[in-house]
Amino acid sequence: MIDENINILELCKKPGQFESVNRVSSEWSRSDYLGSIKCRISNSFRMKYKIKPGLYAIGEPDGNSDVFVSANYKLSFDILRKALNGLSSWILVLDTKGINVWCAAGKGTFGTEELVKRAKEIKLNGILNHRRIIVPQLGAVGVNADAVFKQTGFKVYFGPVYAKDIKTYLNAGRRKTPEMRKVKFSMLDRLVLTPREIIPALSKFFIFAVIALLFFGIQPTGILFKSAWVCGGPFLLLGLTSVIAGSFITPVILPFIPFRSFALKGWIAGILLAMLVIFSFNLPEQKNFLIFSAEIIFFPMASSYLALQFTGSATFTNMSGVKKELKIALPVYLISTVISIILLVIYKLHKLAVI
Amino acid sequence: MKYLKNSTSLNFISEKCTNCILCIDVCPHGVFQLKNKKVGVADKDLCMECGACTLNCKYGAIIVNSGVGCASAIINGMLTGGAPSCDCGGSSSAECC
Known part of the structure; x- marks a missing residue:
C-alpha cells in the first residue's frame, strides 16, 4: 500500500540528534485509486484500509511549515496528501482505528486526548519553530481547541471542511x-x-426471497416450483423494487422527494415504484384483493425502512430527529408487517380450500 | 437540505455568549450567524447535533445533546440499552461509518 511511496526523511533537530519521518508523495498511485473505489464497496476492505499513525512529510518541510492533522483511515490521508501537492508540509496522523475524521471525532478517537498525546510523543514543539496546528474543521466535534492549547501550547486552527480548499x-x-x-x-x-445501502439491503432481500418462495410453494402435495414462481415471482420483483426505491432512488434524489422525514420519502418512492411494477405486470394473481393489499402495505413500508437507514449517511440529519422518526415508524413497520402476513395467510388458507 | 422541523436539542444561551465566533467557525451547517456584532442562531433546523460548537465553546453558551443521527445506530442502542452507537467494536463484518 502506502509503503510504495515512502522514503525516510532524516530530520536534524539538534546536531547529532536525528529523527526519522516518513515522506509521502502527493501523487496517487494506481493502487491508491483502486483502494479509493474498493473502500466504497466493501466494508471489510474499508475497515482494514489504515496507515500507521505518526508524523509524515510532504515535500521538503522545515520548522516553519504548517502541520495538518488527519485520521489514519487511508482514504482520508490520501485525499489530504493529494490536496497538499506542491506545499511542503507536515501531516500528523492520529490513531482513529482506521475511521475517517468526522466519524472518529464523533466517537472521540479523533479527539483532544489523542492529538495531545501524539504531539507530545513526536515532540512536535522540537520540530517546529511556530505553535500552530491545522485541524480539519469536522475534527472540531472531537477536538477542543482551548484544551489543546492549554496542554501543548499549540493554537488549533480549524481548517476548511474539504482538503481541496486548503490552498485557498x-x-x-x-x-x-x-x-x-x-x-x-x-x-x-x-x-x-x-x-x-444496497449491499446490506440485498442480504435482507435474500432471506425474504427464500421465505416468500417457500410460502407460495407449499402445497398439500409438497413444495411446488410452479406455484412458488407464479405468486412468489412478483413478490421477489417487488422486494427488489423496494431495495431500489429505498436504498438507491431515495438517497439519490433525496431533496426532490416531498417531506423532510426519511421514512416518508422512502414510503413515497416505494409506493410509486411498487404501483408501477404491479400495474405493468398485470398478472392475474395480482388482482386478488388479499395479495394486492399485502403488497401495497408491505413493500412501500420496506422501502421506507431502507430509506430511514440512509439517515446514518446523510450529513444533515440529527439524533433527536431520527429518534422522533423511529418512535412513529417502528410500530408502524411492525404492525404493517403483521397485517401483511395475516392477509397472506388468509389468502393461502383460502387457496388451499381450508376456508 | 433540512431535516425535521423543531427536532434539534440545540440550546443557545445568549447571556453567556462573548461573541468569540468559534461556533460559527466550527459549525458545518451555518447554524450560527453574526448579526450586528452579536452571535445568534440563524436557523435551528439546520443543526445536525454534531456537538462541535458545544465542545469548543469556552463559556458554556451552547448546549446540544449530540450523537449519531443514524437509524441503525439508534436501533442498536435501543436493543443493547446503551447510547446510540455505530461502533463496530472490533468485529470486521459489522457496519461502521
Missing part, C-alpha cells in the same frame, strides 16, 4: 469563507454512498 485557505491567511465551512451533500456524494 492558506493564501487567505488561514481564513475560511462561509462556503468552506459547509458540508455539502451533492447528488454525486449521495450516489457513491448507495452501494453501502
Whole structure:
C-alpha cells in the first residue's frame, strides 16, 4: 500500500540528534485509486484500509511549515496528501482505528486526548519553530481547541471542511469563507454512498426471497416450483423494487422527494415504484384483493425502512430527529408487517380450500 | 437540505455568549450567524447535533445533546440499552461509518 511511496526523511533537530519521518508523495498511485473505489464497496476492505499513525512529510518541510492533522483511515490521508501537492508540509496522523475524521471525532478517537498525546510523543514543539496546528474543521466535534492549547501550547486552527480548499485557505491567511465551512451533500456524494445501502439491503432481500418462495410453494402435495414462481415471482420483483426505491432512488434524489422525514420519502418512492411494477405486470394473481393489499402495505413500508437507514449517511440529519422518526415508524413497520402476513395467510388458507 | 422541523436539542444561551465566533467557525451547517456584532442562531433546523460548537465553546453558551443521527445506530442502542452507537467494536463484518 502506502509503503510504495515512502522514503525516510532524516530530520536534524539538534546536531547529532536525528529523527526519522516518513515522506509521502502527493501523487496517487494506481493502487491508491483502486483502494479509493474498493473502500466504497466493501466494508471489510474499508475497515482494514489504515496507515500507521505518526508524523509524515510532504515535500521538503522545515520548522516553519504548517502541520495538518488527519485520521489514519487511508482514504482520508490520501485525499489530504493529494490536496497538499506542491506545499511542503507536515501531516500528523492520529490513531482513529482506521475511521475517517468526522466519524472518529464523533466517537472521540479523533479527539483532544489523542492529538495531545501524539504531539507530545513526536515532540512536535522540537520540530517546529511556530505553535500552530491545522485541524480539519469536522475534527472540531472531537477536538477542543482551548484544551489543546492549554496542554501543548499549540493554537488549533480549524481548517476548511474539504482538503481541496486548503490552498485557498492558506493564501487567505488561514481564513475560511462561509462556503468552506459547509458540508455539502451533492447528488454525486449521495450516489457513491448507495452501494453501502444496497449491499446490506440485498442480504435482507435474500432471506425474504427464500421465505416468500417457500410460502407460495407449499402445497398439500409438497413444495411446488410452479406455484412458488407464479405468486412468489412478483413478490421477489417487488422486494427488489423496494431495495431500489429505498436504498438507491431515495438517497439519490433525496431533496426532490416531498417531506423532510426519511421514512416518508422512502414510503413515497416505494409506493410509486411498487404501483408501477404491479400495474405493468398485470398478472392475474395480482388482482386478488388479499395479495394486492399485502403488497401495497408491505413493500412501500420496506422501502421506507431502507430509506430511514440512509439517515446514518446523510450529513444533515440529527439524533433527536431520527429518534422522533423511529418512535412513529417502528410500530408502524411492525404492525404493517403483521397485517401483511395475516392477509397472506388468509389468502393461502383460502387457496388451499381450508376456508 | 433540512431535516425535521423543531427536532434539534440545540440550546443557545445568549447571556453567556462573548461573541468569540468559534461556533460559527466550527459549525458545518451555518447554524450560527453574526448579526450586528452579536452571535445568534440563524436557523435551528439546520443543526445536525454534531456537538462541535458545544465542545469548543469556552463559556458554556451552547448546549446540544449530540450523537449519531443514524437509524441503525439508534436501533442498536435501543436493543443493547446503551447510547446510540455505530461502533463496530472490533468485529470486521459489522457496519461502521
